[in-house]
Amino acid sequence: MAMTLDRTRPLFIRLLLLVLIVLVPPVAWVTIDAMAEFSQGLIPEMDKKAETIGRDLEASIERAVNFGIPLDKLEGMGEFFSPVLAANPEIRYLAVTDRKGNVLFMQGIDKASIESFYTSADFGEVDHAHKSILGPFIDMAQPLVTKAGRVGQVHVGTDQDYVRERLMEIAIDLAVVTLVALLIAVEILLFVVTFNITGPMRVVGTVIDKVRRGDFGFMAGVTSDDEVGRFVHGFNGAIRYADTLFRRLEAYLDEVKSAHFDPGVVEQVRDIESRVKFLFRFARTGQPETVNEHQATDIRLPLFLFVFAEEISRSFMPLYIRDLYAPIPGLSPEMVIGLPIALFMLVIALASPSAAMLANRVGARRVFLIGLVPATIGFVMSALAMSVYDLILWRMATALGYAFITMACQGYIAQVSHQQKRAQGLGVYVGAVLTASVCGTGFGGVLAERVGYRTTFWVAAILTIVTAVLIYRLLDSAQPNAETAAPRKREFLRLLRNWRFSVLVAFAAIPSKIALTGFLFFLVPLTLSQNPNIDLGDMARIMMAYPISVVLMSPLVARFADHVGWKAGLVAVGGLIGGAALVLPFFWEPVVVIPVSIWLLGISQGLSASPQLAMIPDLCWTECRIMGQTNVLAFLRLAERVGSFAGPLLAACFIPAYGYNGAIIALGVVVAGLASVFALLSFAYHAGPHIETEWGE
Amino acid sequence: MGHSSVAGGSGAGLPPARPVRWSLARKVSLALVSILLFTQLMAAFFAYYKFESVYSSLVQSRYSFVVFTIKKRVEDNLNLGFALRQLRQVQEIIEREKSRDAQILAVEVYDFRGEVLFDTDRGAIGTKVADSLFEAIRTGSSQSLSFSVIDEDNLIVGLPLVNNLGKVEGGVVLRYPIAYVEKGLSGLMVQLSKSIAMAVAVFSVVAVLGLYILFGGVGRKLGSMEQTLTEVMSVGGQAIPEGGGDAFEERFAEFVAKTRETVDHIRDATEEVGRLDRLQ
Amino acid sequence: MRRLASLAVMLCALFLGPMTGGAWAAEPAAKPYRIYMALWRGWEDAAQGFKDYFANQGIPVELIIRDAGQDKEKLKEFVAEAKSLQVDLVFTWGTTVTEEMLGRYDDPDKQSHITKIPAVFAIVSQPLGGVVPSLVSSGRNITGTTYLVPMETQVNLIQSYRPLKRLGMVFNPLERNSQVAVEQLTSIGHSMGFDLVALPVDVAEGKPRPASIALKVAELKAARVDFIYIPPDTFLNINRDLLTQAALDHGIPTFAAAENPVVTSKAMFGGVYRYYTVGQLTAYKAEQILVHKMAPGDIPIDAPKRLSVLINMPVVRQLGLFPPMKLLGLAEVIDRAEGKEIKP
DSSP states (O other), rough: OOTTTTTTHHHHHHHHHHHHHHHHHHHHHHHHHHHHHHHHHHHHHHHHHHHHHHHHHHHHHHHHTTTTOOGGGOOOOHHHHHHHHHHHHTEEEEEEEEOOOOOOEESSSSSSHHHHHHHHOOOOOOOSEEEEEEEEEEEEEEEETTHHHHHHHHEEEEHHHHHHHHHHHHHHHHHHHHHHHHHHHHHHHHHHIIIIHHHHHHHHHHHHHHHHHHHHHHEOOOOOOOHHHHHHHHHHHHHHHHHHHHHHHHHHHHHHHHHHHHHHHHHHHHHHHHHHHHHHHOOOSSSSSEEOOOGGGGHHHHHHHHHHHHTTTTTTHHHHHHHOOOOOOTTHHHHHHHHHHHHHHHHHHHHHHHHHHHHHHHHHHHHHHHHHHHHHHHHHHHHHHOOOHHHHHHHHHHHHHHHHHHHHHHHHHHHHSSSOOHHHHHHHHHHHHHHHHHHHHHHHHHHHHHHHHHHHHHHHHHHHHHHHHHHHHSSSSSSSOSOOOOHHHHHHHHHSSSHHHHIIIIIIIHHHIIIIIIIIIIIHHHHHTTTTTOOOHHHHHHHHHHHHHHHHHHHHHHHHHHHHHOOOHHHHHHHHHHHHHHHHHGTEEEEEEEHHHHHHHHHHHHHHHHHHHHHHHHHHHHHHHOHHHHHHHHHHHHHHHHHHHHHHHHHHHHHHHHHHHHHHHHHHHHHHHHHHHHHHHHGGSSSOOOOOOOOOO | OHHHEEEEEEHHHHHOOOSOOOSHHHHHHHHHHHHHHHHHHHHHHHHHHHHHHHHHHHHHHHHHHHHHHHHHHHHHHHHTTHHHHHHHOOHHHHHHHHOOOOOOOOEEEEEESSBEEOOOOOOOOTBBOOHHHHHHHHHHHSSSEEEEEEETTEEEEEEEEEEETTTTEEEEEEEEEEEHHHHHHHHHHHHHHHHHHHHHHHHHHHHHHHHHHHHHHHHHHHHHHHHHHHHHHTTTOOOOTTTTTHHHHHHHHHHHHHHHHHHHHHHHHHHHHHHHHTTT | HHHHHHHHHHHHHHHHHGTTTTTTTTTTTSEEEEEEEHHHHHHHHHHHHHHHHHHHHHHEEEEEEETTTTTTTHHHHHHHHHHHHHEEEEEEEEEHHHHHHHHOOOOOOTSOEEEEEEEOEOSSSOOBBBBBSSSSSSSSSSEBBBSSHHHHHHHHHHHHHHHOOOOEEEEOTTTTHHHHHHHHHHHHHHHHHOOOEEEOOOOOOEETTTTHHHHHHHHHHHHTSEEEEEEHHHHHHHHHHHHHHHHHTOOOOOSSSSSHHHHTTSEEEEEOOOHHHHHHHHHHHHHHHHHHHHHHHHHHOOSSSSSSEEEEHHHHHHHHHOBBHHHHSSSSEGGGTEEEEEEE
16 A cells, blocks of 8 residues: 655556556457458358369379379379479378278378268268368368269368467567557556656655755755646645745845844844754755756656667668678678677777766766767668668667767766665666567567558657657756766776786677677578578567566666675576577477577576676776776676677688577677686686675676 | 634635546546457458468469469470460360359460460450460479469469479469459458447447446545545544545645645634734 | 570570560561471371460461371472571471481481571480480580370370289381390380280281280280280271280280370370371570570480370270379270260
8 A cells, every 4th residue: 555655666666566457468458359250251251262282182193093094903092192282382292082081092191090980970972171170170071973973082181280380479579569559558657656646756755855955055846737737736726825924034134134223133133044054055056956867767757768779770780681692892791790799789889988978067968969860870870771771870879879969868867876875776777678679579570560660660760759859858867977988999908908807708708799799780680591491570570589588687776796705606607508508409300499498598698697797896996996886897708809890700701601590609609608718717717816896887 | 713713714725625637547548448459450460460460371272283283284285395375275275164163254265476275255366465474484484383473353373384394385264253262351340340340439438437337436536535625624523534535645645634734734823823912 | 404594595585575576466577487387297296286386375377288198209308498488497207207308317418418407306206316416415506306205104194094914025026126126125124024925926928917816915914914015006006996906815915115106006105206296396595596595506406305196095994904093083084985085
């Protein structure tokens, strides 16, 4: 029942419950309805096809029987039936029965399973196709009539499961839509709740605390026209009333002090003045100041939407590049396909430091808005791209925007969460990026399957424009100030001289990025697209496993790491799991094992990502003190992008030599090798000069 | 100096209550109902397109099978060495196939120059086929793969006819109306629209009700706090809500008390100054 | 690939008929191509197929038909006549006519052979090593077609009817064709896993004795062969009724590499290239030379794409050995009990 107004969680949980009730049942309703309609619509069409095929078989068999071949002596019926079965996946069996219903030939299923039905059925003397339901099959019997009269029937069995499988495909598509809708709903409602209720109430709380200490110098800066606005209006009214009374008193005091002739009275009045001023504080400007509190969650929805837009193309980017392929002299085709992905990562790496600096100087809001310009241009032009040459350019534009926007968000969060806990702020960032990744990957794949790659890029462009509107309208233009100046570049070199840090970068952070971009972003779509049974939607669903498993693993691991404190060990284990995941296709069929590899990769990243960051204060105690922990972490993120850049290119080098599967395995060997080096070296982490510290986040 | 002595004027010091134009429940309802609508439309979109692709490919595969059987028979005759235009029985074959299925608009056989040799619509014999069909048999990289073409309101499936010299002699195509496929789809479309409309209507009501209950609570709480504030400021008394209240309300109560105390104190101070001032 | 390309060119050319010199019926003003047809033993199916092709395709031709009547001497006159008439193309029928008129590839005697006028040949049993050095290209101004089904294809066809353990064969030891067949079948049998039981007919006074055929068949029966292979052998062709009836009496199915034993006798089935089809294919090559101006040396020498499978239904019924459905679907069925040949 407790619903504290300045805390998001209790209110939000109720809201979430309501969202589940409101969104899931109607989708289920429509799904069930659609599926019923679907099978009703498909079955007559399948019957017609079965009849058409049956008639053709009938003609061939009747011809043979008319040549004097007894029906039960027909030869080579298996070879005769197989191509028909192979060309028509919905046909499960073909059979010939004699007049009494004994099965003479059957191809596709074991005849024992339905023979008893045929012998008991009366096919009568009707001269047209006869339909019946035989357990899981729909049997279409066509009479065989020769010169000698009716000799038997030819049966075409359609699989009811075929319809059911198609229905399942729809259900899965819709499940993805529902999941994505739920996550979007969560993001939007979280925004609505924090923006409209908990945010203002937190501001009210801050003002209350000031008033409780007798400080009436501030008012809550909230001006909405809902209940909260009304309440805050009254609340501010009380403060302003006190302020007005004080002003009146002050004026009166001044008047008395300056105009009264009796020094005794003046003295007494002075006493009253100093008593009031001692007990209470009022604004010096003559008006209470308005308080606006910034929160990390302010930027969550825009960040979510933008990352969503970028992730939409995740599942098919290499395939789109392949469609636009044009040769680049000196590069293998695989290299050309890997190039836009690698350059995308490179641009992010190169632009991030300047973007971060700019965000500190001109404010996150402006940098976010600046970043949206190249990002939107990038998406629009990617949709219109003519060949791989210009696509590379447009992807680099998007990357530039991506760097600006992510740095703006990180800067914003770092600045506002100065007032709160930093870890919480980081959680907001990671949470938004991961949910966007789940939504974007899944939704993008399903969408691209229906409307094509190019239209999907248009959707991404529209999302960035919505993001721009949100940022422009909702994010306060008054920005909190930057805390520290960024350190000079030379100081970063100090970090690399710290061997523990360098080992962490080279053998843990970089390989995990190689696995991510080389395997998941590049090789997975290419490998899966070789299997004709896997469509884009399936591919996207398989790739969604990665952010989902990271989402599921990360909080568990974070808690575990805090308990155990064995951070280097977790990083090492995570790295080894990542390497092992990629080697799996060596042992099993890739189509079966790639989803498993992706899950494992997610687990690996979940295991190692947060301990990696958590190790930094221990490993670089001195550097953190000199440069600031934020900067050390930023440098780690920058350095690991070497891996993001190298991943697709490394994978592209392996493809010509080993094929797609081989490239995955080879990449796995590289990652596992680097991770083993880290595992070995991590034992040495405790040796040598080392400062145990309680430095926390 | 009692509280009541100053109570009279203090109420007038608070500003008039601000009207609520967009209540919280209304705002969130708008967001949630839009999400609901969006979700349902996306669900319908995906369901419809999936059905469309399965259904139309099923129809097409059935008709390409029919075309394939015609192709087999025509080619068997070609292999006996007859020229395509001499195969009088082809007219009979295609007319039989058309008579079996009322949906088939026409079956036509044309030669490599694009001249229609046989057609279920006999009037069309001797005319030229559309360029797209002529192209289809000429450029078809595989001589056994069927091609499909959309021609105004007809769907066309066809196969090239190949003689035993490996040479494309012509093509056979079957036309069926797009309307046939659309008719199969329209049922789903109507049903989907109906159930979506129903689902959106019903669950919008659920959403709005739920949100009014949820945010009604928030609104009431805010309202009662505001009420308390006004009351305490104008009449006086304790700001502790009945039933204890949560941490925020306690803090708020302290705020109210402090404000009241401050107001009273300043008022007292003002009176005191006034008294001193009037002393002369 | 090249074939496809040329096909496209051809279609194009035909469509734009008048521009390319006019090759089809709708252009009556076009001057007909003059083709000199040199035959060996009269007008038969290959010649008919050749002629019909032009009619079907609407290509105007003037055919100058000469029959040697199996007289080698006449061929020299044909060469002279073709040269003096300045025909556009020469068609030669059979190994003898082709070798005499066009010359072997290693001996193109300019005087006694046709060299300048392009030529197409048909019904040459062993063109490779005879009139041409390679089937890809003649290397000179001629091209043509083959008409014998490769032995592997024939064996595959028998296997597709029924799996084979032991293949029987009666042959005339005096004919080279048959000896070649025995050699080929023996080596194919090694790789495909069947034994060949090949029995030569008795020879008396330098001539094969027809009376021994039935005895040899009985011997094959004793050797428990699954099939009897009937080679394209002149002696056996003449005595085909004796051979096929004997096999039928012993209940042994027969496969013939030629048309006659199936169509006019009692062989159970056969796989051949029909002369008519071969004639059409030859005409197709002539068209490429005349209409599309391709150099004959660039046109490969090959056989029709599709084999004619012949099944003799009365024999099948008598033996009770029914053909697989797939084969039946492809085959031309001869069913004289119905009074006519039934085509699919």
